[in-house]
Amino acid sequence: MADGQDWWRGSVTYQIYPRSFMDADGDGIGDIKGIMDRLGHVASLGVDAIWLSPVFPSPMADMGYDVSDYLDIDPSFGTLAEFDAMVAKAHDLGLKVIIDQVLSHASDQHALFTESRQSRDNPKADWFIWADPNPDGTPPNNWLSIFGGPAWTWDSRRRQYYMHNFLKEQPDWNFHNPEVQDYLLDCVRFWLERGVDGFRLDTVNFYFHDHLLRDNAANPSDWAQDAVRPFEMQYTLFSKNRPENLGFLKRLRDLLDEYDARTMVGEVGDSHHAIDIMGQYTSGHRLHMAYSFEMLGPDFSPKHFRERIEAFFRDAPEGWPCWAFSNHDVPRHVGRWLAHGVDQDALAKQAAALLLSFEGSICIYQGEELGQVDTVLSFDELTDPEGINFWPEKTGRDGCRTPMMWEADAPNGGFSQANRTWLPVKAPQQARAVSAQGGNSVLAFYREMLALRRGTQDLRAGKTVFLDLPEPVLGFMRGENMMCIYNLSPDPVTVALPHAVTSVLDQSAQVDGAQVTLGGSGFLIGRVA
Missing domain, CATH: 3.20.20.80 (Glycosidases)
Structure with missing residues (x-):
């Protein structure tokens, strides 16, 4: 572990x-x-x-x-x-x-936001993001909330908008x-x-x-x-x-x-x-x-x-x-x-x-x-x-x-x-x-x-070198000895590998030296021979 x-x-x-x-x-x-x-x-x-x-x-x-x-x-x-x-x-x-x-x-229920919204001059007044409206009453800019609508909500006590990238119940810290x-x-x-x-x-x-x-x-x-x-x-x-x-x-x-x-x-x-x-x-x-x-x-x-x-x-x-x-x-x-x-x-x-x-x-x-x-x-x-x-x-x-x-x-x-x-x-x-x-x-x-992965140093810490294999096959080396090959399609494929490989773990794979046939969703994780 x-x-x-x-x-x-x-x-x-x-x-x-x-x-x-x-x-x-x-x-x-x-x-x-x-x-x-x-x-x-x-x-x-x-x-x-x-x-x-x-x-x-x-x-x-x-x-x-x-x-x-x-x-x-x-x-x-x-x-x-x-x-x-x-x-x-x-x-x-x-x-x-x-x-x-x-x-x-x-949360807008956090005690510090409750304090901040009480006035423009209290000790926590600028702990959240407050801004004056535009002259026409609209929010200070065009920023939007991820959950829809403006990233600004009007607070009638301060007569200012506060900012929230998410829900209006989630005011942003300043x-x-x-x-x-x-x-x-x-x-x-x-x-x-x-x-x-x-x-x-x-x-x-x-x-x-x-x-x-x-x-x-x-x-x-x-x-x-x-x-x-x-x-x-x-x-x-x-x-x-x-x-x-x-x-x-x-x-x-x-x-x-x-x-x-x-x-x-x-x-x-x-x-x-x-x-x-x-x-x-x-x-x-x-x-x-x-x-x-x-x-x-x-x-x-x-x-x-x-x-x-x-x-x-x-x-x-x-x-x-x-x-x-x-x-x-x-x-x-x-x-x-x-x-x-x-x-x-x-x-x-x-x-x-x-x-x-x-x-x-x-x-x-x-x-x-x-x-x-x-x-x-x-x-x-x-x-x-x-x-x-x-x-x-x-x-x-x-x-x-x-x-x-x-x-x-x-x-x-x-x-x-x-x-x-x-x-x-x-x-x-x-x-x-x-x-x-x-x-x-x-x-x-x-x-x-x-x-x-836990027991193989190459898989846990080895550097990655990708292999140039045809679509829909993804292949790469991890470290010196581990080769990983994946068929990202439902149809069988056969590919020639740069090295012969011995399977350690596979699914729908047939290995013949440096050639491997993978069924749909097949993969091969093996050691280079």
Whole structure:
């Protein structure tokens, strides 16, 4: 398992969405005690760490990404004492613990925002981003919220607008105020002192805004005018990705360096310069890793994967990426890519073999190891504001957030004893419960592939050299001896390799020296002879 100061380099982290992982108290919502009860499953996979989506007190307008108190646990999830016990159990099982830190914005129920909005001259007046209206009463600029509408909401008491990149219930902190930075760093220290091993930094490129509040330009990308969300029609040059972010990331790194073997991974999403930003944010004394959005979309081609990986290591030779195929914000990858595979299990196994052979660190999302796809929900079953606001063209994130399935024959798939769970359990997901995963299952394959990565230095730390192979085949070397070949199509292909290879792990592969035939969704991971 992970060990040493740089344990995070090449590590595999398992993302837990606490509301949906395991409900121990029977209220239909997952909780910390439930996580403790199921940590054995996570440890049995062979991952290095867990990442918990937010468990802080919150009104749950955005399911915990609207934090009202950074120094406690929401009662729906449990208590600080239970959190401490969970961390201790994870450590006993050899798992590091990473928690979400939502520093770019808070909840409008946060005590400091309540104080800030009271007047223009109170001690916390400029802790959030306030601006006067234009003479005609409109917002100060054209910035848009990701969830629709302006990024500004009018407050009648201050007679000013406050800024929110997300929901109006999520006001943005004013990072131009050094006192705000100090406060947030103290909140991070609180959890370091409780023994957490690191942080996933939500929307890390949103911290600072343009102090002059200049308008964003139109997005020059061809797809922008067909975007469902108006936010995507802007080139967000001034509302995020500001150069001042780099100074604050250095302050964060200085804080973590006061403690042994801690890490932080920043979520970097951008329509134009994501790879460049990942490189900037992880080069020098800043983030340890940048979490990429580059593989969370519909693209499933050798060209796409090769370009993204080569671009990162070319442009950020001192940086470090964290790759993922799925998370709590996007449709599950097996469903996104199913048209490219022979069947659900074959594609799920190939995707695991592909992701877990990439250079960098890796994050897998709960339920991936079962080969799950999104749950199909009706409008009346939604809780996610994104789905509610943009239905039906964009159905939101609830489909990938439905409960984890543990027992195929138990009520609610063994997730909860409640009569009603916060999101519904449906038959296609329950059929893939942990208990239903036999010897040749997706779950068994994840354990096998994770063991191979963990036990093979070339797969965990070796440099990547891509092979020039014809579409639809992706091939690369890891380190000196490991060759990885993937057929990203449902049709059989035969390719000549630059070296003879001996299979270590494969699916639908026939090897004859330096020639390999791969069936649909086939792959070969082998040692060069």
